[in-house]
Amino acid sequence: MNASRAWLTYTEWKDVYGDIVYCKMFGTDVVVLNTVEVAEDLLEKRSANYSDRPQMGIVEPYGMTYNGAMYNHNDLWRAHRRVTHQGLRPNGVVAFLPMQLRRSSELVHNLATSPDAYWRHFQRFSAAVILSSMYGHELGTGEDPILNIIEEGMELVVAIGSPDNALLVDTLPFLKYIPTWLPGGFYNAKSCAKKLAEMTTIPFEGLKKRIATGPCGHSLAEDALARFQDTGKIENFEQVIRDCCGTAYAAGQETTASTLIIFLLAMVLNPDVQARARAEIDAVVGTERIPTFEDRGTLPYVEAVYQETLRWRPVVPLCIPHCTTKEDIYNGYYIPKQAIIIPNIWAMSQNPDKFPSPSEFRPERFLDANGKLTGDTSDFVFGFGRRLCVGRHFASASVWAAMARMLSLFEMKKPKNEHGDEFAPNPEWTTGLTSIPKPFPCSIVLRRPYNGEYDIFADSA
Numbered sequence: 178m179n180a181s182r183a184w185l186t187y188t189e190w191k192d193v194y195g196d197i198v199y200c201k202m203f204g205t206d207v208v209v210l211n212t213v214e215v216a217e218d219l220l221e222k223r224s225a226n227y228s229d230r231p232q233m234g235i236v237e238p239y240g241m242t243y244n245g246a247m248y249n250h251n252d253l254w255r256a257h258r259r260v261t262h263q264g265l266r267p268n269g270v271v272a273f274l275p276m277q278l279r280r281s282s283e284l285v286h287n288l289a290t291s292p293d294a295y296w297r298h299f300q301r302f303s304a305a306v307i308l309s310s311m312y313g314h315e316l317g318t319g320e321d322p323i324l325n326i327i328e329e330g331m332e333l334v335v336a337i338g339s340p341d342n343a344l345l346v347d348t349l350p351f352l353k354y355i356p357t358w359l360p361g362g363f364y365n366a367k368s369c370a371k372k373l374a375e376m377t378t379i380p381f382e383g384l385k386k387r388i389a390t391g392p393c394g395h396s397l398a399e400d401a402l403a404r405f406q407d408t409g410k411i412e413n414f415e416q417v418i419r420d421c422c423g424t425a426y427a428a429g430q431e432t433t434a435s436t437l438i439i440f441l442l443a444m445v446l447n448p449d450v451q452a453r454a455r456a457e458i459d460a461v462v463g464t465e466r467i468p469t470f471e472d473r474g475t476l477p478y479v480e481a482v483y484q485e486t487l488r489w490r491p492v493v494p495l496c497i498p499h500c501t502t503k504e505d506i507y508n509g510y511y512i513p514k515q516a517i518i519i520p521n522i523w524a525m526s527q528n529p530d531k532f533p534s535p536s537e538f539r540p541e542r543f544l545d546a547n548g549k550l551t552g553d554t555s556d557f558v559f560g561f562g563r564r565l566c567v568g569r570h571f572a573s574a575s576v577w578a579a580m581a582r583m584l585s586l587f588e589m590k591k592p593k594n595e596h597g598d599e600f601a602p603n604p605e606w607t608t609g610l611t612s613i614p615k616p617f618p619c620s621i622v623l624r625r626p627y628n629g630e631y632d633i634f635a636d637s638a
């Protein structure tokens with residue numbers, strides 16, 4: 178088994194054993210779902226039984242109890258979902274669109290100024306939109322102590338929470354006590370728990386202080402505090418809201434930045450796709466301004482590029498595992514109680530019956546012969562049933578704004594070697610809960626001289 182890229186092994190198993198595969202790993206029953214149809218049958222149509230999460234030994238000692246994405250399907254999870262859904266449902270996210278545009282303007286400005294630092298700019302963009310929407314915290318131009326605290330915490334979440342490391346800590350429990358100054362010191366549970374407590378508490382307490390001096394603009398936390406105060410509808414509502422925001426940051430920051438990195442790679446490798454998307458934007462939006470959300474419905478090819486970016490290399494290839502509450506029978510298969518259920522999003526995205534030549538980046542697959550969107554989507558990359566990604570509408574707006582504006586303003590080109598010849602970057606991919614290309618060389622060039630003529634900060638009004 179390819180332990181670090183298990184989705185590849187599971188996809189090979191699909192060819193041998195079929196759409197639903199059972200195996201036993203370290204004494205645990207594991208069921209892999211390899212098609213959207215099977216995942217919908219079980220995780221959506223039988224969601225009451227398929228919405229728990231496997232419980233991991235790292236959660237308590239490492240201070241990850243704030244993270245609602247890891248809760249079982251219980252009342253506390255319902256309270257989380259209720260708070261987050263209120264703010265991030267389609268009607269709720271509309272309020273964040275101007276801020277997302279403003280931040281995407283900052284992103285293209287940063288890319289124009291220092292294109293080689295694209296990785297940092299994508300990270301900053303996705304941090305900025307989530308910090309603003311959750312806590313009303315606006316990143317300024319200089320160092321931001323809150324961002325530093327969150328980034329430090331997130332590094333630990335990603336390191337300890339990766340499936341390999343989580344298993345290692347379960348197998349070698351002494352790692353929790355390793356002194357922080359030794360190599361591998363990040364396994365120290367006490368230090369991690371302290372950092373994660375700061376990560377969730379400091380931005381939330383900052384917001385509460387600002388609220389005490391008057392309303393401070395629109396944010397999920399501020400709205401939820403006002404909505405649930407004195408209602409008795411949610412027990413410990415302040416803690417729930419605080420933890421919801423921490424969860425949204427943990428679940429949404431890296432996935433958004435990663436999607437943009439994958440988009441950049443896809444554009445560099447597929448100049449013809451890029452040229453067609455750019456031609457559509459030039460024809461519809463013109464070259465005097467950059468796209469806004471009002472243009473989204475009139476740019477079908479750009480929309481298809483968005484869908485294909487999600488599909489081509491899904492950021493969360495094995496979803497977040499679900500777990501059964503009781504045993505079940507499906508199409509003659511026995512599925513045990515407390516089995517780990519892995520939706521193999523990778524196999525779904527690379528299904529050649531649904532997506533011919535799946536490794537090719539072809540936005541046309543989402544368009545009909547007249548260039549209209551077919552209505553087919555890559556929504557499966559956001560998971561299934563009751564645990565479906567609650568941030569998907571918000572993510573869609575962030576990613577679209579960044580993509581459309583980059584296409585409008587830049588050419589994303591292959592790098593050149595020492596002889597001046599272009600070559601196609603072939604980066605390694607990270608492994609873990611998410612999978613993205615490691616930094617790769619490319620050239621991000623403004624299409625027209627940049628002198629502020631687009632007034633990119635005008636959207637902030």
Ligand code: HEM
Binds near residue numbers: 426567
């Ligand atoms: C392109 C970006 C994103 C992708 C690909 C993505 C993907 C996913 C996936 C696959 C899951 C697991 C679903 C399941 O278990 O069936 C998930 C869960 C979740 N996502 Fe996202 N996500 C993205 C962005 C975001 C954003 C921006 C936020 C918040 C602002 C967010 C918040 C969450 C939360 C809170 C959960 C846990 C849901 C639960 O367990 O009930 N995600 N996401």
